[in-house]
Amino acid sequence: MMKKKTTLNEIAYVKIKEKIMRGDFKEENYTSQNQLVEELEMSRTPIVAALQRLQHEGFVKVISNQGIVIQELSIKEINDFFDARIAIETFSIVNVMDMLKEHDFSILYEMVNEQKKCCENQDLFGFVKLDADFHHYLLEVEGNSLFLQTMSNIRERLFYNSTNFMQKQQNMMRFIDEHIHILEALKLKNQYIAVNRLEEHIRGGKISLM
Template structure:
């Protein structure tokens, strides 16, 4: 399938790399020429990825001026958090009913990977593994629409400014890891109500 559609593959690679640049970088802008050089790709997949990212609200393409990464308003950010709370707490109740030792061990591994990234001061990897914890809980239930909504909301939360805010608050990032462990412990103990409450409180801390 990949061999039959190489253009789509390149477009998707460009899309992910540009999003990663938004999260890793300190600048709120770039240009098509800069992306061509940095990503070592042709203009066609980069333009397709940029058009998609603009449609999704991640950036603005300004002719003859460059590309500006957009930031969420406080209201937009809080609305995304409310959506995540609704989706993730609902899914957690169902996920707990389906969990076995294999799922528990995988969640422990994800938290261990978070801790390792924190010790290495690898901010981007830490965010990736933080995201993986939440996504894995959704994957246990397997609702593809919930997973898609989650991925979009998560990506929109961590734009340049939000990423810089977190990067400068290592204590907050450490607390996130500890809270994941608390959620998992509640799951292991079979206390679904506590796990759901802890998850909701955890997500609410993302509000501004």
């Protein structure tokens, strides 16, 4: 089967979204087509198509003759996203408890160790990505494809905002400790503690963002 060729529109979309998630536009919360043409060294056509797609997904707002505003989440959106996370992840952690093997725990603990390195180096992007990977891995083991897709969309929208409160090292250390506590409960197969620690962890993230 022939591999589908990646289009310029898709390349532009991925590159612009990555720049948003990395926080490249945080200082002004703004960019422009001309700036993106120069930075990505691409023509205007794929960039316009990518921006239309990103606007539809809620990442940006394109204002005619003015520029592109990076969209921060509203209080309601943050509430809705985190409520969805709690519903999906607390349901899934019960199912995944008997599926996790030593190999899985090794991978998850390694993610936590990598988070510690990111904390030491103040690598905010790396830290938030590893946080997403940690939660995504548990959902992958559980195996519900609809949950995985929904959570992927939620995490991409939350990512830009998450790097703001992770600038404080104590927040990063708290997340690391909470991941360890969740893993400890999973190893003990204690459903009650695992669900409660996970829910507290997610609610703590919501409070920090708001």
